[in-house]
Amino acid sequence: MREKILNYIQHNSRIDLADLAMMLGTDKAAVMNELEKMENEHIICGYPTLINWDKTDVEKVSALIEVRVTPQRGMGFDKVAERIYNYPEVDAVYLISGSYDFMVSIEGHTLREVADFVSAKLSPLDSVLSTQTNFVLKKYKDHGIIMAEKNVDEREKVSL
Amino acid sequence: MRNPLNKVITEIKPSGIRKFFDIVAEMPEAISLGVGEPDFDTPWKVRDEAIYSLERGRTFYTSNSGLKELRVEISDFLERHYGLKYDPIKEMLMTVGGSEGIDVALRAMLDPGDEVLIPQPCYVSYDPCTILAGGVPVPINLKEENDFRLKPEELEAAITDKSKILIMPFPNNPTGAVMEREDLEPIVEIVKKHDLFVLTDEIYSELSYTGKDHVSIASFPGMKERTIYINGFSKSHAMTGWRLGYVCAPEIVIQQMTKIHQFAIMCAPTTSQYAAITAIRDCDEDVANMREEYNDRRRYLLNRFKQMNVKCFEPFGAFYIFPSIAEFGMTSEEFCTKLLKEKEVAVVPGTAFGDSGEGNVRISYAYSLENLKKAMDRIEEFINELRK
Ligand SMILES: Cc1ncc(COP(=O)(O)O)c(C=O)c1O
Numbered sequence: 001m002r003e004k005i006l007n008y009i010q011h012n013s014r015i016d017l018a019d020l021a022m023m024l025g026t027d028k029a030a031v032m033n034e035l036e037k038m039e040n041e042h043i044i045c046g047y048p049t050l051i052n053w054d055k056t057d058v059e060k061v062s063a064l065i066e067v068r069v070t071p072q073r074g075m076g077f078d079k080v081a082e083r084i085y086n087y088p089e090v091d092a093v094y095l096i097s098g099s100y101d102f103m104v105s106i107e108g109h110t111l112r113e114v115a116d117f118v119s120a121k122l123s124p125l126d127s128v129l130s131t132q133t134n135f136v137l138k139k140y141k142d143h144g145i146i147m148a149e150k151n152v153d154e155r156e157k158v159s160l
Numbered sequence: 161m162r163n164p165l166n167k168v169i170t171e172i173k174p175s176g177i178r179k180f181f182d183i184v185a186e187m188p189e190a191i192s193l194g195v196g197e198p199d200f201d202t203p204w205k206v207r208d209e210a211i212y213s214l215e216r217g218r219t220f221y222t223s224n225s226g227l228k229e230l231r232v233e234i235s236d237f238l239e240r241h242y243g244l245k246y247d248p249i250k251e252m253l254m255t256v257g258g259s260e261g262i263d264v265a266l267r268a269m270l271d272p273g274d275e276v277l278i279p280q281p282c283y284v285s286y287d288p289c290t291i292l293a294g295g296v297p298v299p300i301n302l303k304e305e306n307d308f309r310l311k312p313e314e315l316e317a318a319i320t321d322k323s324k325i326l327i328m329p330f331p332n333n334p335t336g337a338v339m340e341r342e343d344l345e346p347i348v349e350i351v352k353k354h355d356l357f358v359l360t361d362e363i364y365s366e367l368s369y370t371g372k373d374h375v376s377i378a379s380f381p382g383m384k385e386r387t388i389y390i391n392g393f394s395k396s397h398a399m400t401g402w403r404l405g406y407v408c409a410p411e412i413v414i415q416q417m418t419k420i421h422q423f424a425i426m427c428a429p430t431t432s433q434y435a436a437i438t439a440i441r442d443c444d445e446d447v448a449n450m451r452e453e454y455n456d457r458r459r460y461l462l463n464r465f466k467q468m469n470v471k472c473f474e475p476f477g478a479f480y481i482f483p484s485i486a487e488f489g490m491t492s493e494e495f496c497t498k499l500l501k502e503k504e505v506a507v508v509p510g511t512a513f514g515d516s517g518e519g520n521v522r523i524s525y526a527y528s529l530e531n532l533k534k535a536m537d538r539i540e541e542f543i544n545e546l547r548k
Contacts, residue, residue: 155199158194160175
């Protein structure tokens with residue numbers, strides 16, 4: 001049941017729990033109970049909303065920054081990652097295999113803000129060797145969802 | 161001027177529920193639960209393969225029987241999934257959907273006056289295709305109390321000396337009924353006893369929710385030689401518009417079918433055939449995911465009808481549920497028309513699929529949960545008003 005609940009809420013965290021229960025052949029209380037357990041176990045870490053900021057008046061700039069670092073003695077990469085992810089501007093931090101170490105996703109209101117973050121906060125960190133900033137020009141798809149308009153059902157109304 | 165038309169075709173009645181269709185057409189805003197095709201898009205890798213085949217300039221005819229590579233893959237698939245063993249060269253024909261397979265099989269097998277036993281409610285093409293092939297359709301009216309499964313007594317009672325083919329439309333459109341191994345066993349015995357052939361339309365075989373493997377009647381000992389097996393990509397792989405299906409049958413039947421197919425069609429669509437190689441080889445997981453989601457929606461609808469106290473047998477196949485509306489004292493068509501006019505929800509009268517569909521309506525769950533919920537809320541309102 002867990003996996004199925006997760007599959008559904010991953011795509012729609014606002015799904016009606018009574019409906020979900022009916023699909024899974026159980027009752028609402030059981031689903032709520034399972035959700036609560038998964039929240040406590042930190043399997044479910046939050047319920048954020050996917051927003052297409054381009055359609056609002058709010059200015060948003062995001063960038064993917066490739067970061068090379070020297071891991072710290074005894075702590076490996078985790079300590080360095082912590083220094084980075086604690087900045088509120090930072091959206092996501094991934095440890096990566098390949099030619100650099102971290103992929104850091106950051107979001108700001110202006111290009112300037114993002115650039116300042118990199119030059120004033122990220123780059124000066126002791127363990128950071130180099131950074132390469134890639135600004136996002138357009139988001140086509142995020143979290144499995146295509147950002148363009150919803151497509152309409154073009155099938156005939158009735159077919160046998 | 162002389163009458164330009166053929167008598168047989170002019171005498172075939174158009175769908176009995178044409179009036180209903182006309183009203184649906186006038187109400188573009190209505191929510192529909194009326195379609196018999198998947199809401200999923202064809203898996204992207206299949207579409208990608210089609211694009212690639214076009215880029216490569218594969219825009220020629222294939223052989224009349226279809227691409228050999230595809231037939232070999234289908235043969236593997238049938239063995240892997242249903243334990244069926246068909247020779248991809250001699251016992252298989254690629255067709256323009258299961259639809260063409262049904263038509264061509266009947267034309268290749270029927271002589272004037274031969275009777276075709278057709279369990280109903282069922283898909284709409286068996287009856288007219290039988291007539292066009294010179295045969296005589298003999299309906300067998302299936303009963304809700306038997307979960308719309310074919311019972312041996314019902315079959316026995318319909319057989320005459322002229323009976324030649326039994327159509328086996330399971331998993332069933334419109335009822336969602338399936339036939340499990342225990343249900344098929346006695347049918348197989350009767351088929352052999354009366355020397356009948358079986359045309360089994362297993363287009364929904366991948367959409368079965370019994371928790372057990374789908375069982376094909378062709379897999380019973382002694383049945384392969386008397387079975388025409390129809391399947392295709394429309395429902396399992398969400399490929400209705402690609403128009404691709406296949407028939408597996410004894411070599412002598414395939415030979416004659418290939419003749420008709422060759423003269424009438426030439427070959428199944430080439431682009432679709434190339435794409436289908438990927439569908440049949442690499443898409444088991446995509447199909448499983450779709451099946452899982454259909455099954456969740458099926459449970460959702462069943463539970464909704466249970467809460468409304470509407471009688472509804474549990475369907476275990478396809479993507480339809482077939483609740484009973486007999487308690488409201490209307491015909492299926494009256495019920496559907498009233499529902500459409502008052503609540504703007506389109507569902508299909510059971511009688512579109514044969515007289516024994518009277519008293520039921522077909523609801524398709526090839527729709528998003530959001531859509532199903534909205535439509536079911538309106539149906540619930542409608543039913544509450546009728547019960548007042
Ligand atoms: C039972 C059944 N058989 C055959 C078909 C025809 O499918 P296709 O010609 O797309 O393969 C349908 C389509 O609705 C069906 O429901």
